[in-house]
Amino acid sequence: MNKIISLDEHIIQSQRNLPYATGELSSLLRDIGLASKIVSREVNKAGLVDIAGRADTENTSGDDVQKLDMLANDLLISCLKNSGECCGIASEEEDTFKPIKTHKQSKYIVLFDPLDGSSNIDVNVSIGTIFAIYRRQSYDSQCTIDDFLQKGVKQAAAGYVLYGSSTMLVYTTGRGVNGFTLDPSIGEFCLSHPNIKIPQKSNIYSVNQANYKKYPSGAQAYIDHCMNSDYTQRYIGSMVADVHRTLIKGGIFFYPATKSKPKGKLRLLYECNPLAMLVEGAGGKASDGKNRILDILPTELHQRTPVFLGSPDMVDEAEAFIRESLSVYS
Numbered sequence: 001m002n003k004i005i006s007l008d009e010h011i012i013q014s015q016r017n018l019p020y021a022t023g024e025l026s027s028l029l030r031d032i033g034l035a036s037k038i039v040s041r042e043v044n045k046a047g048l049v050d051i052a053g054r055a056d057t058e059n060t061s062g063d064d065v066q067k068l069d070m071l072a073n074d075l076l077i078s079c080l081k082n083s084g085e086c087c088g089i090a091s092e093e094e095d096t097f098k099p100i101k102t103h104k105q106s107k108y109i110v111l112f113d114p115l116d117g118s119s120n121i122d123v124n125v126s127i128g129t130i131f132a133i134y135r136r137q138s139y140d141s142q143c144t145i146d147d148f149l150q151k152g153v154k155q156a157a158a159g160y161v162l163y164g165s166s167t168m169l170v171y172t173t174g175r176g177v178n179g180f181t182l183d184p185s186i187g188e189f190c191l192s193h194p195n196i197k198i199p200q201k202s203n204i205y206s207v208n209q210a211n212y213k214k215y216p217s218g219a220q221a222y223i224d225h226c227m228n229s230d231y232t233q234r235y236i237g238s239m240v241a242d243v244h245r246t247l248i249k250g251g252i253f254f255y256p257a258t259k260s261k262p263k264g265k266l267r268l269l270y271e272c273n274p275l276a277m278l279v280e281g282a283g284g285k286a287s288d289g290k291n292r293i294l295d296i297l298p299t300e301l302h303q304r305t306p307v308f309l310g311s312p313d314m315v316d317e318a319e320a321f322i323r324e325s326l327s328v329y330s
């Protein structure tokens, strides 16, 4: 039998390779891993107990919120509060950030989308959790909004958990992207996808093509190109699941601006930045159609952006169609 490397062991080993690491980020990552095991347990029970129905509320971005979103949100917040390594959080499901009081001056803040793909919860289709960790910039006892409004390039770590046919956690601290599969019999995330590298190019495009007529002409021209090429289409409707497939098999995932959402649908801080860090870490590209996602300076927590990410050759190709298009990209 090959040696099993658990997530906790991998995090500790990686920390040993960094002479100045204090262990705080490692501890925070382990706490997120623990929280995600609890969320995974609850997601797996969703069909059994009545927690999957709509909660009849909307989140601050105007989307339907379902009960499991809030459960995942509360679980993550309480795990991060107990962690002691995090001085503030911001969640897609919260109006604003929440400072966390810790016994010491914690260095990190965490942003997350507690449950991505919520329209897929009650049909047993893959959903996920996305997280981004930044070093705080402020020195006061409490964190401030500026700690959260940092460019994605400043992320100390990012990752997601995919609740799919198995539960997987994929994370990066900027030195390689590694994937772990949860073995429910031992309750451990085990290294299953070491050093993930995205294929340079592929033939899979992933977009909600029903919006075709609402997209700007550059995105339309790129979709026309995909349809006229030897490409195939896959679209799950959970960004985590679509991006996970893109990381492993290659391809491009994109959500352009639409007439009703001229700034795009997906959130820069909770969804696009962490997934962009992972995709870039695996050798891919992530763009808003013109500029690198990780270089966007956010001005608000719930900011949205168009996004094009995946195999570098395919993102380059999409950008070329957008550049050549005469339409204003908004």
Ligand code: AHG
Pocket: 063, 092, 113, 115, 116, 117, 118, 119, 208, 237, 238, 239, 240, 265
């Ligand atoms: P969330 O469930 O966190 O609100 O995110 C849903 C997002 C994303 O996961 C997915 O890629 C996209 O919405 C799907 O949108 P459409 O249904 O408009 O295609």
Ligand code: MN
Pocket: 113, 115, 116, 117, 239, 271
């Ligand atoms: Mn989401």
Ligand code: MN
Pocket: 069, 092, 113, 114, 115, 116, 117, 118
């Ligand atoms: Mn969500």
